[in-house]
Amino acid sequence: MAARLPLDVRLVRAIEPLIFARRPFTLALLALLTVLLGWQATRLTVTAADDREHVASTVIQDGADADPADPADAPGRIRIALSTRGNDLYTAGFLFRLKTLTEAVGAMPGIDPASVRSLFSPALRYVEVVEGAYRGASVIPEDFVPTAATPPQLAKIRASVIDAELIGQYVSADQRSALIEARARAGATAAERRQLARRLDAAARAVIGSAGSDFSVAVSGGPALAVALEAGLPALARPAAIGAAVMAIVLMTLLGSPTLGLLVSAGALVAVTWQLGLLKLVGAALDPQAIGVVLVTLAAAVLQGAQVAVGWRREAAGGHRSGFEASLQSWRRLAIPAASALLATAAAVFALAVIAKLPLLRQTALAVALGLVAVVIVNGSLLPLLLSRVGTTAPARSASGGRDLLAPLVAIGGAVTGWVPAIGVLIVAAMIFGGSAWQSRELSAGLAADQAGFPSASRYPADAAAIARQFPRSAHRLTVRVSTAPDSCTRAETLEQVDRLAWQLANVPGVSGTASLPQATRRVLTAFSEGSPKFRVLARNRETLTQAIAPIPVENRLFNGDCSELPIQLFLNDERPVTLAALAERVTAFNGSNAAEFYDIHKDVDAAYCALQRKARTDPGSLTKAQARLDLGLACPVQAELAGGPAGQRLAAREALADVSVQALIGLLAVLALAVWWLLGDAASVIAILVPTVLATVVMQALMSLLGLPITAVGLPQLVALLGVSLVANLLLFSDLRQSMAGGAAVALAWTRSLDGAGRAVLAASLALMAGGLAGLAATGDGRQAVLLMIAAVAVHGLCSWLLLPAIGRFLLTERKPEIVVPRY
């Protein structure tokens, strides 16, 4: 009985007839599919998600990440800052405009009127000391008429703003800007939220009207961000067309054949079409900031397509008389290795789409994975079929004749195979690896929303930055949930614990301030005692506390309905992950030390009792009958946890992204190592192929770190995909090299041959992609980060492969038998 054939051979034998047996039929089918997917692609929604920061993570507790009653927490939140160029905002003109705009926002269709907050909201209150008593009132009295404002009234508003501690929250530190916060009504669709953002923007501009030189407005928030991003899309068409044209021209030149260049470029565009069509078919949308996924597909398609074209030409030049024969032989040699590596990469990226918590990351990863699948199908079937219909004479001749532009690069690569240059290259590579690994430790995870991707005329980035800078207490806010027994708002011992925690958290670097019920209560109690700072302490008497919390509006979100939650609002200077880590550590330490102190005094409860009490509150159904009979009403220590708020959302998102990026890169490398092992069957090949890819990836991370660019939700899947695409090139180059050496060639000659074959394709594709990218950039006049990073990545991966592969081959390859089995039948 004949020995069982290797899997790759069996795969080749199984798939080959499907593609080549009935070529006209297959070609027609693929053309039909392309048309259908093209139609689907035109229906794809390119839309910016306005809940891109929402994530559940282990640090920010599941289910506690958003407070639906908090306009700052909701995905449809919008912030409008009205600013004056005058000395301050306490003028009749400014306050008139602020009031008009606040009322216009509240009356706007699609807005949740209860969510609107500004200085004119009655809920913003202050407490003042009057002779023998205190008084709590709205910061701006309801009967205040801006146009009839008197200087004493304006001075009073200024004092009330300070008393109510609104600086940094609703009034900027320089007191020239005021903030209006609002959110879309519950249940509004994304389109409605965007429509609302447009209306709000128009209303804000109308309010400043002809006085625009004295006043300005800035708008930020999810829906406004989506509108700004989508506004940039039409402007991308022209540079994309120019870039694609330049890429095709360079490819035609470097491949030495207009036909081959055109076919590869066309194949790449078809792959992109399939990607977008498939994306629509699976019901997904594409975010404008994730538009770079198209570039990844394009890069993968051109790099692999160039291999197919060069392979075809080599077969044609090697004596196969027809285009079909050349195409078939080339397909048999290249299809399985390239498809395996690309599909392994697609699987790893798809896994990222499954495990990632960030919606934007999931969406981008799915788009990248579908793009890679499209490349495998198009370059594995459509391109070979098209090549099979090309006559061998013209392209084959033009490759051997005329000026060979790639010859000098091939020669330099060949020179690296000497012992001394190889050692030199490896030493330099090791040093670069060390330095890059060190530098990339600084690489941070960021959100796509922080990054460029806006049209150059967009006001959004400047508006959002200005609002975050002027109103840090509104923008960089993190909530700490403090759970306790119901009716604890007036329990002095509970308030003292919350107060102590708030103070400890206020001392964490990165925290600019805190707000909590105990702090507000202390302020009122001060007023009870004629404003004396010496009475700015918590009273022990429950009746006094009951009176003290009476003027504190529930809208301040410092306590919940039954007073079982007394959250602490933290205002951060910035949103560095280290701040979240320090806060999490402080909260954990507090829970431990506070509970120990509490149990030391209250001998009638202990940790087990209080755990049971919490369980009874959160999951009463899980109690046993005996437990349910217990009296669980005794006081327990407060329990704190980081909960949410806008800054918390973003910090958690970054945390989640940082975690998943490490998992994704390590996971992909493991999968690719297995794929290479399966294809080539030895550790030397795995090392030789993976090392340049790993080095290039680390160098790219170091470069991003140096430029201050974070790994983003849209960038991570692209980075992972590029790693896979680069590995395909290395795989083909190295198997060429190994095959030549196994045939008796010296390393130098083998590498030159390899470069002349697979290497030529890699070089041509890389240069074409870089030229196309640069042309696209020049056409927009806009420094688009995705394109620049793509150009840098192609260059770095190309350089690493070009120099490292032969240097490693010098040491790892000796006389070996060829192990890629090429079926011939």
Add this chain to the structure above:
Amino acid sequence: MPATPDRPVLALPSSRHLLLAVAALSLIGVAIGGARAQDAAAPSAEPTPIYQPRAADLEPLASKGLMLDVVDTGKRLIAVGDRGHILASIDGQKWAQVTVPVRSALTAVRFVDAEHGWAVGHDAVVVATVDGGKTWQLQNFQPELEKPLLDIEFLDANTGFAVGGFGLVLRTEDGGGNWEPVSSPAFDTDELNLYSITRLADGDLLVTGEQGRLVLSSDRGRTWKRLKSPVNSTLFGAVAVPGGGALVCGLRGKAYLTRDVRAGAWRALDTGTSAAFYGCTALDRARIALVGDNGTIVIADPASLATRKLTGESGTAYSSATLWQSSLVVSGERGLQSLGRVR
């Protein structure tokens, strides 16, 4: 003990039945107790006071938190404030927090020399130092009174008085070893808050408080006499002026000066503000600083009664001030600030 099992009704038991029932109940009690111990450890029935003295947390931003008093000991500045914070500084800029055995807010601090000092605060706390403020020992802690101590004054290293909320006055004759309540109709009848106690140049003790309360002792605190006040709103502070006189300051920018407290004849100062003064301190013989709401600082000349208003930095309330190396150092809601030279 909160866990109470359902009990069987015992109707007219015989003694044997009663014994059996008691035994059964005991067993049920043990079983329930055991179950409770399994689910939640068995509690002890011993009552423990809820409020016990606990060491203050040491935090980097202590000097930026609420600070209520600052004094010049002759060698350094010592400041006290919220959460049992006591801080020391030798330049008025950088502050070091020291360990204190209580977390109660400390409202006032006095030193009789560079080494011996006392601080008072909420929970009727008194802490003392004998090493210039490096270490502090607890002398009094009475949270059950629910009355704060708001100021302290010593006549010498042994005899001192602390005054506070709801007419609370404590006295020591042994340097704080024992603090005894002082009873006098001048304090007891209406239990008004007593905000300050000041030793005048002639040795008298002047207490100020709510509703313009002025109380004087001319016999080292043995007897106290209520004085006729120039105002019926709260007086938060007082400062001695040469010759047995005093300047008092309080709500709504009110300040009055007399050359002889015993004789009265208070004259109002035109401070130019309606902001409350929460503290007043003699910077030198010719200048008294009045500090208060909205960062208000007014400098008064006790000789001419002329005043001039300085602009504070914080916009929030100040509670006390002192002069250190020619700079004005203030304490208040935003902590300790050195405001530079005062003309």
